[in-house]
Amino acid sequence: MNSEETGIGRRYLEETRYRRRSMGERSLAYPRAPLYKEYPEAAQRLSLAPEAGRLPADLWQAVAARRSQRNYVDRPLTPAELAALLWATQGMTGCMGGYHFRAAPSAGALYPVETYLAVHRVEGVTPGIWHFQVVDFALELVAAGDFRQDLAAAGLSQSFLGEAGAVFIWTGVLNRARWKYRERAVRYLFLDAGHICQNLMLAATALNLGVCPVGAFFDDEVERLVGVDQQDEVALYLASVGARI
Numbered sequence: 001m002n003s004e005e006t007g008i009g010r011r012y013l014e015e016t017r018y019r020r021r022s023m024g025e026r027s028l029a030y031p032r033a034p035l036y037k038e039y040p041e042a043a044q045r046l047s048l049a050p051e052a053g054r055l056p057a058d059l060w061q062a063v064a065a066r067r068s069q070r071n072y073v074d075r076p077l078t079p080a081e082l083a084a085l086l087w088a089t090q091g092m093t094g095c096m097g098g099y100h101f102r103a104a105p106s107a108g109a110l111y112p113v114e115t116y117l118a119v120h121r122v123e124g125v126t127p128g129i130w131h132f133q134v135v136d137f138a139l140e141l142v143a144a145g146d147f148r149q150d151l152a153a154a155g156l157s158q159s160f161l162g163e164a165g166a167v168f169i170w171t172g173v174l175n176r177a178r179w180k181y182r183e184r185a186v187r188y189l190f191l192d193a194g195h196i197c198q199n200l201m202l203a204a205t206a207l208n209l210g211v212c213p214v215g216a217f218f219d220d221e222v223e224r225l226v227g228v229d230q231q232d233e234v235a236l237y238l239a240s241v242g243a244r245i
Protein backbone atom coordinates (compact mmCIF):
# COMPACT_ATOMS: atom_id res chain seq x y z
CA MET A 1 0.00 0.00 0.00
CA ASN A 2 1.30 3.48 -0.74
CA SER A 3 1.01 6.26 1.87
CA GLU A 4 -2.17 7.62 0.25
CA GLU A 5 -3.86 4.29 0.83
CA THR A 6 -2.84 4.19 4.50
CA GLY A 7 -3.90 7.77 5.30
CA ILE A 8 -6.23 8.33 8.25
CA GLY A 9 -9.32 8.58 6.03
CA ARG A 10 -8.64 5.29 4.32
CA ARG A 11 -7.87 3.61 7.65
CA TYR A 12 -11.05 4.96 9.18
CA LEU A 13 -13.13 3.64 6.29
CA GLU A 14 -11.38 0.27 6.53
CA GLU A 15 -11.81 -0.09 10.28
CA THR A 16 -15.45 0.96 10.31
CA ARG A 17 -16.60 -1.28 7.46
CA TYR A 18 -19.37 -3.78 8.09
CA ARG A 19 -18.26 -7.12 6.72
CA ARG A 20 -20.09 -10.43 6.74
CA ARG A 21 -17.29 -11.95 8.81
CA SER A 22 -17.07 -9.09 11.33
CA MET A 23 -19.08 -6.02 12.14
CA GLY A 24 -16.01 -3.99 13.13
CA GLU A 25 -14.27 -3.60 16.45
CA ARG A 26 -16.31 -4.45 19.51
CA SER A 27 -13.77 -3.66 22.21
CA LEU A 28 -14.78 -0.08 22.90
CA ALA A 29 -17.89 0.51 24.96
CA TYR A 30 -19.35 4.00 25.26
CA PRO A 31 -21.97 5.25 27.72
CA ARG A 32 -25.29 6.54 26.39
CA ALA A 33 -25.63 10.31 26.26
CA PRO A 34 -29.08 11.88 26.90
CA LEU A 35 -31.33 12.09 23.82
CA TYR A 36 -31.22 15.86 23.59
CA LYS A 37 -29.50 18.79 25.26
CA GLU A 38 -31.03 21.60 27.24
CA TYR A 39 -29.75 24.65 29.05
CA PRO A 40 -32.06 25.10 32.06
CA GLU A 41 -29.86 27.93 33.39
CA ALA A 42 -30.05 29.94 30.17
CA ALA A 43 -30.34 33.68 30.79
CA GLN A 44 -33.04 33.92 28.11
CA ARG A 45 -35.43 31.45 26.60
CA LEU A 46 -37.49 32.09 23.49
CA SER A 47 -40.42 29.85 22.68
CA LEU A 48 -41.19 29.65 19.00
CA ALA A 49 -44.30 28.32 17.29
CA PRO A 50 -43.37 25.29 15.19
CA GLU A 51 -46.19 25.99 12.73
CA ALA A 52 -45.12 29.64 12.22
CA GLY A 53 -43.84 30.82 8.86
CA ARG A 54 -44.60 27.61 7.02
CA LEU A 55 -45.98 29.06 3.81
CA PRO A 56 -47.27 26.63 1.15
CA ALA A 57 -44.55 25.79 -1.37
CA ASP A 58 -43.90 23.62 -4.39
CA LEU A 59 -41.31 20.95 -3.55
CA TRP A 60 -40.22 20.43 -7.16
CA GLN A 61 -39.75 24.15 -7.66
CA ALA A 62 -37.69 24.36 -4.44
CA VAL A 63 -35.44 21.48 -5.53
CA ALA A 64 -34.90 23.09 -8.91
CA ALA A 65 -34.26 26.57 -7.50
CA ARG A 66 -32.00 25.61 -4.56
CA ARG A 67 -28.56 27.20 -4.85
CA SER A 68 -25.87 28.14 -2.34
CA GLN A 69 -26.39 31.86 -1.69
CA ARG A 70 -23.64 33.96 -0.17
CA ASN A 71 -25.08 37.45 -0.65
CA TYR A 72 -27.77 38.74 1.67
CA VAL A 73 -29.68 41.98 2.06
CA ASP A 74 -29.89 43.94 5.30
CA ARG A 75 -33.45 42.90 6.16
CA PRO A 76 -33.41 40.97 9.43
CA LEU A 77 -34.90 37.49 9.48
CA THR A 78 -38.23 37.21 11.26
CA PRO A 79 -38.91 34.85 14.19
CA ALA A 80 -41.54 33.15 11.98
CA GLU A 81 -38.92 32.46 9.28
CA LEU A 82 -36.56 31.11 11.91
CA ALA A 83 -39.31 28.89 13.32
CA ALA A 84 -40.09 27.50 9.85
CA LEU A 85 -36.40 26.73 9.25
CA LEU A 86 -35.92 25.09 12.65
CA TRP A 87 -39.03 23.00 12.11
CA ALA A 88 -37.85 21.88 8.66
CA THR A 89 -34.47 20.86 10.08
CA GLN A 90 -35.30 19.30 13.45
CA GLY A 91 -39.02 19.67 14.12
CA MET A 92 -40.72 16.73 15.81
CA THR A 93 -43.04 15.20 13.27
CA GLY A 94 -44.23 11.93 14.80
CA CYS A 95 -44.13 9.62 17.76
CA MET A 96 -44.21 5.83 17.56
CA GLY A 97 -43.01 3.01 19.83
CA GLY A 98 -41.30 5.41 22.23
CA TYR A 99 -39.39 7.19 19.43
CA HIS A 100 -39.87 10.86 18.71
CA PHE A 101 -39.24 11.23 15.02
CA ARG A 102 -38.01 14.43 13.47
CA ALA A 103 -38.20 16.17 10.08
CA ALA A 104 -34.80 14.79 9.00
CA PRO A 105 -33.87 11.11 9.29
CA SER A 106 -31.27 9.88 11.77
CA ALA A 107 -29.46 6.54 12.04
CA GLY A 108 -31.28 4.48 14.69
CA ALA A 109 -33.50 7.49 15.50
CA LEU A 110 -30.76 8.61 17.91
CA TYR A 111 -30.58 12.22 16.69
CA PRO A 112 -26.99 12.94 17.76
CA VAL A 113 -26.90 16.32 16.01
CA GLU A 114 -27.45 19.43 18.14
CA THR A 115 -28.45 22.75 16.59
CA TYR A 116 -27.00 26.08 17.69
CA LEU A 117 -27.74 29.41 16.06
CA ALA A 118 -25.49 32.40 15.82
CA VAL A 119 -28.14 35.11 15.67
CA HIS A 120 -26.79 38.24 13.99
CA ARG A 121 -29.98 39.95 12.80
CA VAL A 122 -33.32 38.44 13.70
CA GLU A 123 -36.24 40.76 14.59
CA GLY A 124 -36.66 41.00 18.35
CA VAL A 125 -34.06 38.33 19.15
CA THR A 126 -30.95 39.16 21.21
CA PRO A 127 -27.84 38.71 19.06
CA GLY A 128 -25.66 35.88 20.31
CA ILE A 129 -25.28 32.13 20.35
CA TRP A 130 -28.49 30.22 20.99
CA HIS A 131 -29.19 26.52 21.42
CA PHE A 132 -32.30 24.93 19.93
CA GLN A 133 -34.14 22.84 22.52
CA VAL A 134 -35.99 20.46 20.29
CA VAL A 135 -38.64 19.08 22.66
CA ASP A 136 -40.05 22.47 23.67
CA PHE A 137 -39.29 24.05 20.28
CA ALA A 138 -37.48 26.84 22.10
CA LEU A 139 -34.21 28.73 21.82
CA GLU A 140 -31.95 28.99 24.86
CA LEU A 141 -29.37 31.74 25.05
CA VAL A 142 -25.86 30.34 25.45
CA ALA A 143 -23.98 33.64 25.12
CA ALA A 144 -25.24 37.13 24.24
CA GLY A 145 -23.06 39.28 22.01
CA ASP A 146 -22.00 40.22 18.53
CA PHE A 147 -20.23 37.15 17.13
CA ARG A 148 -20.18 38.22 13.47
CA GLN A 149 -16.42 38.70 13.29
CA ASP A 150 -15.60 35.66 15.42
CA LEU A 151 -17.76 33.42 13.28
CA ALA A 152 -16.39 34.74 9.99
CA ALA A 153 -12.86 34.25 11.37
CA ALA A 154 -13.68 30.72 12.55
CA GLY A 155 -15.02 30.02 9.05
CA LEU A 156 -11.67 30.66 7.35
CA SER A 157 -12.57 34.35 6.86
CA GLN A 158 -15.65 33.61 4.77
CA SER A 159 -17.20 37.02 5.34
CA PHE A 160 -20.77 35.98 4.49
CA LEU A 161 -20.83 34.10 7.83
CA GLY A 162 -20.89 37.55 9.48
CA GLU A 163 -23.28 39.10 6.96
CA ALA A 164 -26.08 36.53 7.24
CA GLY A 165 -29.09 37.07 9.49
CA ALA A 166 -28.23 33.86 11.35
CA VAL A 167 -25.88 30.92 11.06
CA PHE A 168 -26.90 27.38 11.89
CA ILE A 169 -24.10 25.52 13.70
CA TRP A 170 -24.54 21.77 13.92
CA THR A 171 -22.52 19.68 16.35
CA GLY A 172 -22.48 15.94 16.94
CA VAL A 173 -22.79 14.44 20.43
CA LEU A 174 -20.51 11.44 20.02
CA ASN A 175 -21.90 9.20 22.76
CA ARG A 176 -25.47 9.61 21.63
CA ALA A 177 -24.59 7.40 18.67
CA ARG A 178 -21.33 5.63 19.59
CA TRP A 179 -22.87 3.44 22.31
CA LYS A 180 -24.74 1.73 19.47
CA TYR A 181 -22.58 2.09 16.36
CA ARG A 182 -19.15 2.52 17.99
CA GLU A 183 -16.65 4.17 15.64
CA ARG A 184 -18.94 3.78 12.64
CA ALA A 185 -21.19 6.32 14.36
CA VAL A 186 -18.93 9.10 13.12
CA ARG A 187 -19.99 8.33 9.54
CA TYR A 188 -23.61 8.66 10.61
CA LEU A 189 -23.09 12.00 12.36
CA PHE A 190 -22.07 13.59 9.09
CA LEU A 191 -24.81 11.83 7.13
CA ASP A 192 -27.41 13.09 9.63
CA ALA A 193 -26.03 16.62 9.35
CA GLY A 194 -26.25 16.44 5.55
CA HIS A 195 -29.93 15.52 5.69
CA ILE A 196 -30.61 18.35 8.10
CA CYS A 197 -28.82 20.90 5.96
CA GLN A 198 -30.64 19.85 2.81
CA ASN A 199 -33.97 20.32 4.60
CA LEU A 200 -32.77 23.77 5.64
CA MET A 201 -31.83 24.66 2.08
CA LEU A 202 -35.13 23.52 0.59
CA ALA A 203 -37.19 25.25 3.27
CA ALA A 204 -35.16 28.46 2.89
CA THR A 205 -35.57 28.34 -0.89
CA ALA A 206 -39.33 27.96 -0.44
CA LEU A 207 -39.28 31.10 1.76
CA ASN A 208 -37.08 33.00 -0.72
CA LEU A 209 -34.19 33.08 1.77
CA GLY A 210 -30.56 32.42 0.90
CA VAL A 211 -28.49 29.64 2.50
CA CYS A 212 -24.89 28.57 2.12
CA PRO A 213 -23.61 25.33 3.67
CA VAL A 214 -20.10 25.63 5.11
CA GLY A 215 -17.73 22.77 5.81
CA ALA A 216 -14.57 24.89 5.92
CA PHE A 217 -13.98 26.13 9.47
CA PHE A 218 -11.52 25.91 12.33
CA ASP A 219 -13.16 23.19 14.41
CA ASP A 220 -11.73 24.35 17.77
CA GLU A 221 -12.90 27.91 17.21
CA VAL A 222 -16.46 26.88 16.32
CA GLU A 223 -16.62 24.54 19.33
CA ARG A 224 -15.38 27.34 21.58
CA LEU A 225 -18.00 29.73 20.19
CA VAL A 226 -20.85 27.37 21.08
CA GLY A 227 -19.13 26.40 24.34
CA VAL A 228 -18.92 22.63 23.95
CA ASP A 229 -16.25 20.21 25.13
CA GLN A 230 -14.76 18.61 22.04
CA GLN A 231 -14.25 15.34 23.91
CA ASP A 232 -18.04 14.91 23.89
CA GLU A 233 -19.35 17.08 21.11
CA VAL A 234 -17.74 18.18 17.86
CA ALA A 235 -18.52 20.76 15.21
CA LEU A 236 -19.94 19.13 12.06
CA TYR A 237 -21.33 21.71 9.69
CA LEU A 238 -22.48 25.32 9.40
CA ALA A 239 -25.04 27.07 7.22
CA SER A 240 -25.57 30.81 6.88
CA VAL A 241 -29.11 32.09 6.25
CA GLY A 242 -30.18 35.54 5.15
CA ALA A 243 -32.79 37.52 3.26
CA ARG A 244 -32.05 37.45 -0.45
CA ILE A 245 -31.15 40.20 -2.87
Ligand SMILES: Cc1cc2nc3c(=O)[nH]c(=O)nc-3n(C[C@H](O)[C@H](O)[C@H](O)COP(=O)(O)O)c2cc1C
Pocket residue numbers: 066067068069070158212213214215216217
Ligand atom coordinates in the same frame (compact mmCIF):
# COMPACT_ATOMS: atom_id res chain seq x y z
C1 LIG B 1 -20.15 19.56 2.57
C2 LIG B 1 -20.19 20.92 1.92
C3 LIG B 1 -19.33 21.90 2.36
C4 LIG B 1 -19.36 23.18 1.78
N1 LIG B 1 -18.56 24.15 2.27
C5 LIG B 1 -18.61 25.38 1.73
C6 LIG B 1 -17.80 26.42 2.27
O1 LIG B 1 -17.06 26.26 3.23
N2 LIG B 1 -17.90 27.65 1.68
C7 LIG B 1 -18.74 27.90 0.64
O2 LIG B 1 -18.78 29.04 0.17
N3 LIG B 1 -19.52 26.92 0.11
C8 LIG B 1 -19.48 25.67 0.63
N4 LIG B 1 -20.29 24.68 0.14
C9 LIG B 1 -21.22 24.98 -0.95
C10 LIG B 1 -20.70 24.40 -2.29
O3 LIG B 1 -19.67 25.20 -2.77
C11 LIG B 1 -21.88 24.34 -3.27
O4 LIG B 1 -22.85 23.44 -2.78
C12 LIG B 1 -21.43 23.88 -4.64
O5 LIG B 1 -20.61 24.86 -5.25
C13 LIG B 1 -22.59 23.58 -5.56
O6 LIG B 1 -23.40 24.73 -5.71
P1 LIG B 1 -24.94 24.80 -5.28
O7 LIG B 1 -25.04 24.44 -3.83
O8 LIG B 1 -25.32 26.24 -5.53
O9 LIG B 1 -25.71 23.86 -6.13
C14 LIG B 1 -20.28 23.43 0.71
C15 LIG B 1 -21.15 22.44 0.30
C16 LIG B 1 -21.12 21.21 0.90
C17 LIG B 1 -22.12 20.15 0.45
